[in-house]
Structure formats: structure tokens, C-alpha cells
Amino acid sequence: MTIRLYDTGARQIRDFTPRTPGCVSIYLCGATVQAAPHIGHIRSGLNFDILRRWFEYRGLDVTFVRNVTDIDDKIIQKSADQDRPWWAIGYENERAFNAGYDALGCLPPTYEPRATGHIPEMTEMMRVLIDNGHAYVADGNVYFDVRSFPGYLSLSHQDLDDLRQPAGEGETGKRDPRDFALWKAVKPGEPNWETPWGRGRPGWHLECSAMAHKYLGRVFDIHGGGLDLVFPHHENEIAQAKAYGDDFAQYWLHNAWVTMSGEKMSKSLGNSVLVSEMVKRWRPIVLRYYLGTPHYRSMIEYSEEALREAESAFARIEGFVQRVVEKAGGAVEPAPEVPPAFAAAMDEDLGVPGALAIVHTTVRQGNSALAADDKEGAVARLAEVRAMLGVLGLDPLDPRWAGESDRGDDLHGAVDTLVRLVLDQREAARSRKDWATADAIRDQLQQSGLVIEDSPSGPRWSLGAR
Numbered sequence: 001m002t003i004r005l006y007d008t009g010a011r012q013i014r015d016f017t018p019r020t021p022g023c024v025s026i027y028l029c030g031a032t033v034q035a036a037p038h039i040g041h042i043r044s045g046l047n048f049d050i051l052r053r054w055f056e057y058r059g060l061d062v063t064f065v066r067n068v069t070d071i072d073d074k075i076i077q078k079s080a081d082q083d084r085p086w087w088a089i090g091y092e093n094e095r096a097f098n099a100g101y102d103a104l105g106c107l108p109p110t111y112e113p114r115a116t117g118h119i120p121e122m123t124e125m126m127r128v129l130i131d132n133g134h135a136y137v138a139d140g141n142v143y144f145d146v147r148s149f150p151g152y153l154s155l156s157h158q159d160l161d162d163l164r165q166p167a168g169e170g171e172t173g174k175r176d177p178r179d180f181a182l183w184k185a186v187k188p189g190e191p192n193w194e195t196p197w198g199r200g201r202p203g204w205h206l207e208c209s210a211m212a213h214k215y216l217g218r219v220f221d222i223h224g225g226g227l228d229l230v231f232p233h234h235e236n237e238i239a240q241a242k243a244y245g246d247d248f249a250q251y252w253l254h255n256a257w258v259t260m261s262g263e264k265m266s267k268s269l270g271n272s273v274l275v276s277e278m279v280k281r282w283r284p285i286v287l288r289y290y291l292g293t294p295h296y297r298s299m300i301e302y303s304e305e306a307l308r309e310a311e312s313a314f315a316r317i318e319g320f321v322q323r324v325v326e327k328a329g330g331a332v333e334p335a336p337e338v339p340p341a342f343a344a345a346m347d348e349d350l351g352v353p354g355a356l357a358i359v360h361t362t363v364r365q366g367n368s369a370l371a372a373d374d375k376e377g378a379v380a381r382l383a384e385v386r387a388m389l390g391v392l393g394l395d396p397l398d399p400r401w402a403g404e405s406d407r408g409d410d411l412h413g414a415v416d417t418l419v420r421l422v423l424d425q426r427e428a429a430r431s432r433k434d435w436a437t438a439d440a441i442r443d444q445l446q447q448s449g450l451v452i453e454d455s456p457s458g459p460r461w462s463l464g465a466r
Contacts, residue, residue: 040265138173140185223249
């Protein structure tokens with residue numbers, strides 16, 4: 001077994017070899033909690049949740065760190081605009097992010113540190129960088145000297161002479177406009193902390209280098225985040241950490257965006273789709289299927305039609321699961337191992353689309369077994385399907401999703417009551433041998449997007465393709 005992953009820095013797929021046999025350490029850039037999350041925010045956490053689950057399936061012990069950036073320019077601006085404490089805004093949105101992760105079935109991280117809880121670690125890192133000549137103090141700010149670090153821009157493969165990085169507000173005294181802030185001098189009304197170089201607040205990049213060092217040490221396996229973080233954030237993290245003396249991350253993984261009309265989903269563009277609203281309209285397990293099944297390095301173009309297609313595709317899987325459970329007369333345990341073709345797809349750069357194709361093939365085989373009244377074959381296929389869905393966090397029989405129904409229990413109950421009334425009318429027509437009326441009712445239900453199946457226990461409905 002060899003897991004292979006696309007390393008952004010190497011620009012190629014590499015064999016993954018963990019530093020410590022049997023263990024994997026991952027640092028994922030998490031939420032900047034200036035607003036509630038849209039589905040583009042949650043995609044990153046979801047992609048790395050699947051990666052983590054695959055490592056664990058392969059028998060590796062995973063330490064997963066996902067940070068919270070709870071102080072930045074936007075949080076401070078919102079604090080002023082809303083006349084609320086900065087920490088109240090941050091905590092409210094941190095809870096919204098965690099609710100979104102939980103709704104879509106993401107496992108909780110091993111550690112979830114907040115930036116403001118690690119000022120001493122940042123101060124120590126700055127002290128070493130200043131002593132080593134990699135950082136300097138100017139007007140109460142502390143800057144990293146990018147020309148002091150020869151490996152700068154090795155991740156994004158840019159040329160320093162072509163780089164233009166405009167100074168942020170209040171960033172005065174730079175030796176080179178491309179130098180970046182480790183520490184920002186205090187400004188009236190802003191939150192601030194004490195350091196040997198004056199009061200102020202941390203720069204965004206410094207936070208992650210300090211937290212990764214504290215929780216994962218001087219070297220760890222994988223650093224992840226969205227594609228938009230390659231520069232400047234991850235590039236600056238590397239410079240700080242390595243100039244400090246850390247080997248830092250051995251592999252860099254970046255997930256692509258969720259886009260709308262070809263643009264990255266962003267609140268600033270007014271095109272975001274909040275998770276809290278989406279889970280009211282769509283089943284969370286369907287949202288997980290929609291966001292988690294494309295390849296993590298592929299863009300997802302958001303549309304209602306694409307979500308409906310995901311809903312229909314998952315309904316076909318779920319319908320098979322329900323039919324076999326009914327035929328077996330009870331639960332069917334997952335197989336101890338996933339099919340080899342599924343494993344091969346997952347091992348090759350987390351190839352979820354190829355792995356999902358194996359799921360659907362197995363479902364078709366299971367449906368054929370059901371049609372042939374081959375109970376043993378159908379049960380065997382369901383066991384394989386459950387094993388594969390478990391790795392993807394999509395097993396509808398998992399207690400995590402217990403009680404979840406079509407777009408929420410309340411809506412499902414209302415729809416079920418209405419459909420049952422119509423099905424009762426159909427049954428009444430069948431009992432008096434009025435086949436034309438019975439068929440017409442069935443056709444109308446199917447035209448509305450429902451699939452009607454006649455089972456020994458009576459008619460049953462489910463969502464079909466629309």
C-alpha cells in the first residue's frame with residue numbers, strides 16, 4: 001500500500017511517507033471568524049476530513065490541527081461598525097463554523113487552537129527571528145526581511161523581483177515594500193498585547209507558524225488549506241518557520257474553490273451561500289456528497305441543478321441500502337475492507353471520483369442481485385457499499401445520520417403524509433381493479449420526481465432523478 005498525494009511545492013504527485021511510521025500529522029488553516037461560513041469555507045474542512053478518514057482506514061494514527069484566526073482587520077472593522085467586542089464577533093462565528101462542520105459530518109480536530117491564545121509563542125518566534133537577522137522592528141511594527149531568506153517563494157514559484165506586495169494600513173518603516181508584518185503596532189481602539197517591542201497585535205502569517213510549531217513540533221507531515229492561501233499566507237509561513245529553525249511541513253496540499261459564475265465564492269462578491277441556510281433546504285448528507293465527491297483539486301461550480309443531481313445520485317445509493325436492509329430483515333454490517341479498486345483510487349491523490357464510481361457500480365450489482373432474488377449477493381454488496389461510504393463519511397446507516405430524512409425531519413414528515421394520502425388512493429383504485437387510475441396516479445407521482453416501488457409491506461416512495 002502506497003498513498004500518493006499532489007504536493008503543491010513539488011508540483012507533482014509524490015509517494016507519501018510519514019515522518020513517524022504509523023502516524024500522520026496535519027495542520028489545516030481553518031476559519032477566519034469574521035462572518036458565518038458559506039459552503040466554500042466548509043469545503044476545505046470537508047476535503048481534509050475525507051483525507052483524515054482515509055489515513056485512519058489505512059491504519060495510521062492521525063493528529064489533526066485546525067486553527068481559528070480570531071483576530072484580523074475585518075473582525076476589528078466589524079467590531080467598530082457594530083459597536084460590539086471583537087471577541088464576541090469572533091466567538092459567534094467560530095460557533096457557526098463548528099456547527100457547519102458538524103452538520104456535514106466532519107470529525108472534530110485533535111486540537112483547534114485560537115490565534116489570540118498563543119501570543120507568547122509568537123513573541124518567542126519573533127525574538128529568535130530578530131536575533132537571527134531575519135526580522136526587524138520599525139515604528140512599533142515587526143517585519144520579516146524577505147531578502148534574508150533565500151528560499152522565499154519556493155512554494156508559489158514566483159520571482160521576488162517581479163513581486164508586488166503593497167503595504168497594509170499602518171505598516172510604516174519597511175526596508176523593502178515586499179517585507180511582511182509579523183506584528184502590527186497598536187492603533188487607538190484596537191485590541192492589543194504587550195511585547196518587548198511595544199503593544200500591538202499579531203500578523204496573520206505569524207499565527208499559524210507559531211501554532212503549528214507548538215502542536216506539531218519542528219517538522220510535521222502535511223500542511224493544508226485552500227488554493228488561495230498559497231501566496232502570501234503559506235509562502236510567508238514557510239519563510240518564518242524555516243528562518244526560525246523549523247523544517248516545517250513536508251507536503252503541501254491545497255483544495256480548489258467553490259465558484260459561482262466562474263468566480264471564487266466570496267462574501268465580498270455577494271455570491272456566498274451560507275451553510276446555515278443550505279442545511280434548511282438540503283439534507284446535510286446530500287451537501288456532503290455534493291461538496292466531498294468531486295476531486296479536491298477540482299473547482300466546483302455551484303448551481304441548484306448540480307445539487308439536485310447530487311441529491312438524485314445519493315438517493316439511488318440510499319434506496320439500495322434501504323431495500324437490502326428490508327430484505328435482510330435488519331442491519332447489515334460494513335465489510336472489513338473496501339474493494340481493491342476503491343482503495344486504489346483513494347490511494348492515488350485521494351481520488352474520490354474514481355472511488356465513488358466503484359460505489360455506484362457495486363450498487364448496480366446489488367440491485368441486480370435484488371432483482372434476481374439473490375439475498376446473499378445483495379447483502380454482500382451492501383456490506384461493501386457501507387464500508388466505502390463509511391470512509392467517505394456518507395453511510396446513511398451510520399448513527400451520525402440517524403433520523404435524518406429528506407431535507408429535514410419536519411419537511412419529510414409533511415411530504416410523507418401527503419404522498420401516503422395519494423398512495424392510499426392508488427391502492428384503493430388497485431383493489432377495485434381500476435388499473436388506469438392506479439397507473440395515472442403513479443405516473444403523476446413519478447413526474448413530480450418521486451419513485452414508487454411496490455414491496456411486500458406496501459408501496460414505498462423515494463426521491464428519484466428530476
